[in-house]
Amino acid sequence: MDDAIREIGPDRTLLLVDDDEPFLRRLERAMAKRGFEVEAVLSVTEGIARATARPPAYAVVDLRLEDGNGLDVVERLREKRPDARVVVLTGYGAIATAVAAVKIGATDYLSKPADANDIVQALLVGDGGLPPPPENPMSADRVRWEHIQRVYELCERNVSETARRLNMHRRTLQRILAKRSPR
The missing domain is CATH 1.10.10.60 (Homeodomain-like)
Incomplete structure (x- = not known):
C-alpha cells in the first residue's frame, strides 16, 4: 500500500448507512472481505441509534436518505467518537454539500458510483495525506x-x-x- 494509506487498525468496526439496499448489501460484503467488522443500516434513525450505542471507528454514510440527511449521522458519530474516520457518499455531488460534510467532520466525500477500493482508500488515508486518484474516474x-x-x-x-x-x-x-x- 501507498505510504499515505494506513492499516485498518485494531478497531475494525464500520458503520454503513445507505437506503439503497442492493448497493448497501454489496458494499457490506466487499468491506467484510477487506477485514472490517461491518454493521449496515438503511436509515438516518438507525444510523444515529448505532452511532450512539456503539460508535464505530469507521463509517460510510449516504448524504440523502429517505428519512433525512446523512450528515445528522456524521454529527452524532463525531460527538460520540471524535477520532472516527467518516466518508460521505452521494449521488448528488455538489461543492456546497462537500464543504458541509467536511466541516462537520467527514474525512472524505465521494460521489456515487464509488467502488469498495475507493472507499477503503478514503477511509484509510493518513492524516494530511491524499488518496490516489480513482482508477476509473467518471467521464x-x-x-x-x-x-x-x-x-x-x-x-x-x-x-x-x-x-x-x-x-x-x-x-x-x-x-x-x-x-x-x-x-
Whole structure:
C-alpha cells in the first residue's frame, strides 16, 4: 500500500448507512472481505441509534436518505467518537454539500458510483495525506449527465423548470433525459 494509506487498525468496526439496499448489501460484503467488522443500516434513525450505542471507528454514510440527511449521522458519530474516520457518499455531488460534510467532520466525500477500493482508500488515508486518484474516474459526459439528473430531481422532475435552470432548450433536455447514462 501507498505510504499515505494506513492499516485498518485494531478497531475494525464500520458503520454503513445507505437506503439503497442492493448497493448497501454489496458494499457490506466487499468491506467484510477487506477485514472490517461491518454493521449496515438503511436509515438516518438507525444510523444515529448505532452511532450512539456503539460508535464505530469507521463509517460510510449516504448524504440523502429517505428519512433525512446523512450528515445528522456524521454529527452524532463525531460527538460520540471524535477520532472516527467518516466518508460521505452521494449521488448528488455538489461543492456546497462537500464543504458541509467536511466541516462537520467527514474525512472524505465521494460521489456515487464509488467502488469498495475507493472507499477503503478514503477511509484509510493518513492524516494530511491524499488518496490516489480513482482508477476509473467518471467521464466528462457522465459528470454532465449526473449534473443534469441532479437538477432534474431537484426541480421535482419538471422538464420545463430544469431546462430553464440549466439554460438549455427544452427539447434538447428531453433528448438527454431519454437516453441512457454515458459511461
